[in-house]
Amino acid sequence: MIAVLGLVVGVVAGLLVRPEVPAVVEPYLPIAVVAALDAVFGGLRAMLDGIFDDKVFVVSFLSNVVVAALIVFLGDKLGVGAQLSTGVVVVLGIRIFSNAAAIRRHVFRA
């Protein structure tokens, strides 16, 4: 419950404050958001499976974000930034879908 509240408060704060995104972070923010979404779906599924562990969630959340940003950074340096970030988004999207499928099975039994 507190976690859901945290998400809601975060969205509201982001909409209200509307901070300027620093130019350095700008290319990485969308990928990092998608990676964090993936971690959240994974965590939700683990909770439904009854195997949720906060330490694992924190580590996977942070490592997902960092690795995604790192891949984009590396891609930019190698000159294949656009393709690589597309690849990252595709992979994360597939994971999010499979996690969402597992969650759906738990919640709706279908």
Added chain:
Amino acid sequence: MSNHEESAENRLRKELPEEVPAAAESTEAVDSAAEEQSPQLTGRQRLAKGLWPPRVTRAQLIVALLLFGLGFGLAVQVASNSDGDSALRGARQEDLVRILDELDDRTQRLEDEKQGLEKQRDELENSSNQAEEARRQTVEKEKQLGILAGTVAAQGPGITMTIEDTKGTVEADMLLDAIQELRAAGAEAIQVNGVRVVADTYLTDSGNSVSVDGNKINAPVRFKVIGKPQDLEPALNIPGGVVQTFEKEQATVTIERSDKIVVDALRVAKRPDYARSSSQ
């Protein structure tokens, strides 16, 4: 987190519909740390339990913090993406370079087009200026020629010569002599009793009086002449000249100088039947 084997799970579910005895076969990191905490609960029950009642534990707080960060980032990204003017903000460097190149090309093309159109405009302006100048000169010339041809009225300094001929002794050749004398003295426009005198004017005797261009002239004969008065009057008054000739025939001649003589008798311009301009 994602490598759950769905077929295995489905099979398990068919055998044990009420229980999902955990993803022991999962290889994911999250799962590896898991022990079966409450095997008798379904996922839905666990979800409900997690949501209500709210428990303030360290795990919940940390997850809430992370989710706060996620929500914040999400909202910021969405907001900055939906700013209308910053469609290029998220674009990558190579895309920006391509867009810039395209814009440069387009600018170049439009610049070329603009130069072409400007050149065309200058040419049109020049030609219309020339046409305007030619028209102005033509109008000017038409006025000058109109005075000669008698198609327009004229005014200027000159003299009025009145011949009182009570005895009807004035004849056409005497008037013609007077006109020739006036022309020789620089008369530019002449009218006799309302008849304009031009190049093809003819004078004839008709009984006691004289006809100018077929119009009978009644005494007194009144010449209106535009020219330099100081030249015209002496030319008429020279000994043995026009005035003396008239006086010999007992006609009285009065000459008045004037600063403003109006010659307003007009003639219709006649198109010659045979003569054509030989200039191009």
